[in-house]
Amino acid sequence: MMTLDQFSVRQIKGVSAPKEQELHAFGVQTVADLLDYFPFRYEDYRIRELTDVKEGEKVTVLGHVRGVPVLQRYGKSKSRLTCKVEVGHWLVTAVWFNRHFLQDQLVPGREIMLTGKWEQQRLQITVSDSEFPGSGNAAKSGTLQPVYSVGGSITQPWMRKTVRQALTQYGAMIEEVLPHELVQQHELMARRDAVHRIHLPDDTKEGQAARKRLVYEELFLFQLKLQAYRALNRKRNDGIAHRIESETIRQFAAKLPFELTDAQKKVVNEILTDMRRPSCMNRLLQGDVGSGKTVVAAIALYAAVKSGHQGALMVPTEILADQHMRSLQRLYADMGIEVGLLTGSLTERKRRDVLAGLQMGMIDIVVGTHALIQDDVFFRSLGLVVVDEQHRFGVNQRSVLRRKGMNPDVLTMTATPIPRTMAITAFGDMDVSTIRERPHGRKPIKTYWVKHSMMERVLAFIRKEVSKGRQAYIICPLIEESEKLDVQNAIDLYVQTQQSFPDLQIGLLHGRLSASEKESVMAAFGANDTQVLVATTVVEVGVDVPNATLMIIMDAERFGLSQLHQLRGRVGRGEHQSHCILVADPKSETGRERMKVMTDTDDGFEVARRDLELRGPGDFFGTKQSGLPEFRLADMVADYEVLELARDDAAALTERDDFWSNESYVRVRNVLQKDQIFQGEQLD
Structure with a gap:
């Protein structure tokens, strides 16, 4: 029997x-x-009484x-x-x-339906649509009409008629x-009815019930x-079952210059449990800025080495790579x-030495x-891949690194706290570990929002912090002047800061410096040879200078919330009280809301939740590769x-053995067949 995806749209009367080609677009x-x-x-063409309509509201009425x-x-x-026209x-x-x-x-005397803006003071309706109910052409009167995304020669009336x-x-x-049991359990509309009713609802309630059914279906099939994939991955035994002695890990942790928090201990146990299994680990470690994810990764890498394998840590920038290398050493x-460093700026000789060292173990x-x-x-035996700030890498880049070994375990880290809904959607194939606890001794960062007119006070505050022996960052959005954006740029700001503090050493760091120049500046x-950077x-991700206690962000309204929070996380890493000052004159309501969120909370998970609400899912990571x-x-x-x-x-369904064989699940299994789940493809 043929299915609907086997009929070309051209077969619709x-x-x-030409219309078929436009639909293809x-x-x-x-x-x-x-x-x-x-x-x-939907456009609401249901008839209402004018007594129920507010000034300026759109309404549909029947009159003569x-x-x-x-x-x-x-x-x-x-x-x-x-x-x-007489209306009531x-x-x-x-x-x-x-x-x-x-x-x-x-x-005169003819019945007419009017849709338009009601101006009660003038007793006037500015008509956007009208019909004569008795004419035989009145398709809209008393209905909810669907509104589609259309363009070109495809108009709303044509699309409605064609659907x-x-x-x-x-x-x-x-x-x-959907399986019958889920339709019954959640009291969902049958699919046939839902498709009819979402296009042609008799009333709002019916349209909502249709949408509820189809939204559940879409999310269920995606999940x-x-x-x-997770269920099949757990059943595969083609990964590395690391031999990890608990006592070895305890001895390593005891040598650390600080005590692990309870949250760190919990996620270390989750990761090591995964690594001991013969199936591949695919775990996301998320935590707020400064929550101590790096030391957790260090313990996991240590465990991989003690088990006789190698580890790789991939990070988005050379500054961060160099910093992590030194921290691990x-x-x-x-x-x-032995810890090695492999970046694009290595000399050819150093690069050859690193490649040989990896291949020989x-x-x-x-x-x-x-x-x-x-x-x-090439690696001798790659056993663990750690990817830091994973959303900065494309899907293909991550999977290439994974294929450098024979099914190594993968630990993905992010310092962008991800709202629960985003984690379920973007990382649903992963197990998720979360660190919400601050390391011992860390103080909350005090955040203030000031306008540009208060810069003199901001400069005085920098002077005050530096006089105590502390350091400050000043962040701005652009490197050079732009004709399109009226924002402070780093080079101008560097010169201005030198003029404001002629007795201090001022550093300048931006993406166009060479790797050696960046390393020298940092x-x-x-x-503390330079007091203000x-x-x-x-510097958004990973730069760690515990003596820096002041973060000043210029034109802060031009940054997203999560980025502002990441920047704020560059301070507050030492024993002294730290501050973040947002310098902004936001003209939009969204800009003002961002400033308010930043001053209300320093909880990265709350910031991320609000960011998702303000920006929407598509822009949350700021990348198409998410x-x-x-x-x-x-x-x-x-x-x-x-x-x-x-x-x-x-x-629950994929964990059941009968899901993979029972005839009643054949249609949902067909969905997986189309996506090659059974072919063992990595969902990376």
Whole structure:
């Protein structure tokens, strides 16, 4: 039996060859595609009484023509048509613009439906739509009309007519895809009814019930892919079962210059439990800035080496790679563990030495940028891959590094706290570990929002902190002047800061410096040879100078919330009280809201939740490579409860043995077959 995705959209009555090509541009190839091309809102043409309508509100009313229409022409092709219409107990003036052809149809006594803006003070309706109910052409009167994304020669009326025709021709062929038990359990509308009702709802309640069903289906099928991958991955035994002695790890932790927090201990146990299993670990470690994820990664890498394998830590910038390499060398001092560095700026000779060391097993752990994934990089036995700030790497980059070993364990880290809904969606195939606890002795960062007119006070505050022996960052959005954006730029600001503090050493750091120049600037700042560092967002991730207690962010309204929080996290890393000052004159409500959120809380998870609400899922990571799906209907913010329900249902179903063989699940298994879940593809 043929299914709807086997019928071309051209087979719908009224779809010409040119129209078919235009539909293809919308991603509509088949009848199934068209029926799944859902409206994003509805025009309400249901009849209301004027007594229930507020001034300026859009309304649809039913009335009778009571006056003679008056037509005024102006310009070459513009016109204004007015006519008195009796609506209930009201005699109103109906006004049409550029609808002169209606003049002859406005016969006194004739029934008419008007849709438009109600101006009660003038007793006037500015008409956007009108129909004559008795004419046989009144398709909208008393209905909710779907509104689709259209363009070109495809208009709303044509799309509505074509979808209706598709439902007439093929509606009976719409098949249920969800397991019967879930439809019953959640009291969902049948799929056939839901598709009909989302396009042609009789009322709002019916449309909402249809949307609820289809949103659940969309999220369930998406989660099913992720949960099936997780279930199959757990059953595979083709990974590395690391031999890790608990006592070895305890001895290593005891040598650390600080005590692990309870949260760190918990996630270390989760990671080591995964590493001991023969299936591949695929875990996300998320934690707020400064929560101590790096030392957790260091323990995991140490465990991999003690188990006889190698580890790789991939980071987005050379500054961060160099910093992590030095940190690991300090942590592993006198333990016989060799840590290497592989970045694009290494000399050819140093690079050859590192490559040879990795291939022969003389280097136990390598820290690097995307240089790690080049074709000539080989490992003797790669057992653990750690990817830091994973959303800065494309999907392909991560999977290439994973393939450098024989199914190594993978630990992904992010200092961008991810709202629960985002984690379920973007990382649903991973197990998630979270650090919410601050390391011992860390003080909350005090955050203030000031306007540019208060810069003198800000400069005085910098002077005060530096006089105590502390250091400050000053961050701005651009490197050089831009004609398009009226923002402070780093080079100008560097000169101005030198003029403000002629007796201090001022550093300048931005992305166009060479790797050696960046290293030199950071080394001087780390040693307190420079007291103030003017920088772009190159310092956003991972730069660690405990003596820096002041973060000043210029034109702060131009940054996203999560980025502001990341920048703020560069201070507050030592024993002294730290401050973050946002210098901004936001003109938009969103800009003001960002400033308010930043001063209200320093909890990264709360900041991330608010950021998701303000910016939406598509912009949260600020990258197209984040792996987030484009949902047709679902909204992961508004529909977060449905998302969690769908995830739980999918996880429970894929864990059951009968799911993989029972005939009643054949349709949802077919969805997985199309996505090659059974082929063992990595969902990276």
